[in-house]
Amino acid sequence: MLPLVASGRQVGSCLITFAAEHAFSREDRTLYSAFADLLAQSLERARLYDTHHHRAGELQRAMLPRTPPRLPGIACAARYLPSTEGMRIGGDRYDLLKLPDGRIGLVIGDVQGHNAEATAVMCELRSGLRAYATDGHDPAATLTRTSRLPAELDTEPFATRLYLTLDPADGGLTAARAGHPAPVRIAADVTAVELELPPVP
Structure with missing residues (x-):
């Protein structure tokens, strides 16, 4: 029976059994002690990763819209599916x-x-974009102003964005994109057309 100790505390125990009586040599003790140390460190890292992953997931879920707002004359739905499994x-x-x-x-x-x-970073950009958009700026101006935020935040990750405004009165779209893939319009007959929208920095 070996205690698994990491960061000065016991994180578990390891039981090694044999089918018959076994006498431990000095080499056995050294090997099993080293194995217990490695196992303890692996368990500690896995627990830390799980905690970190869980907290980040909670933060993202909190920042994504729970349900789209009700908009007169507009039917909308959203579904978030990450492109990478897991x-x-x-x-x-x-x-x-x-x-x-x-x-x-x-x-x-x-x-x-x-x-x-x-x-x-996504949370910061979302807040900034919402503020500029609801201030009445068009998509290009909104993205231009929002693009300054990562530099001010001194973060390494880069971001891509696509922002469209729809006028329900005439169906007109105004759009701008910063590095993001072009939007696709799907018609009533399920024909999909990629909208021509050149990317800008």
């Missing part, structure tokens, strides 16, 4: 904004990485 956290974000002039803002973006830093 990755439930990161800098992915989307939003639907009810703008003061009756238009609707649609936002999608991604911050590099799948960790708490990416999630925190």
Whole structure:
């Protein structure tokens, strides 16, 4: 029976059994003690990773919209599916904004990485974009102003963003994108067309 000790505390125990009586040599004791140390460190790292992963996931879930806002004359739905299997956290974000002039803002973006830093940067960018958008700025001006935030935050991860505004009165779209893939419009007959929207820094 070996105690598993990491960071000065016991994190578990390891029981090694044999089918028959076994006499331990000095080499056996050294080997099993080294094995117990490695196992304890691995357990501690796994627990720390799980805690970190859980907290970052909670933060991201808190920052993504729970349900889209009710907008007159507009039916909308959102579903978040990470593109990488097993990755439930990161800098992915989307939003639907009810703008003061009756238009609707649609936002999608991604911050590099799948960790708490990416999630925190996403939160900052989301807040900044919402503030500039609801102030009445068009998509290009909103993205230009928001793009200054990562430099001010002194963060390493880069971000891509796409921001569209829809005027429900005439169906007109105004859009800008900063490094993000182009948007796709799907018509009633399920025809998908990629909208031509050149990326800008």
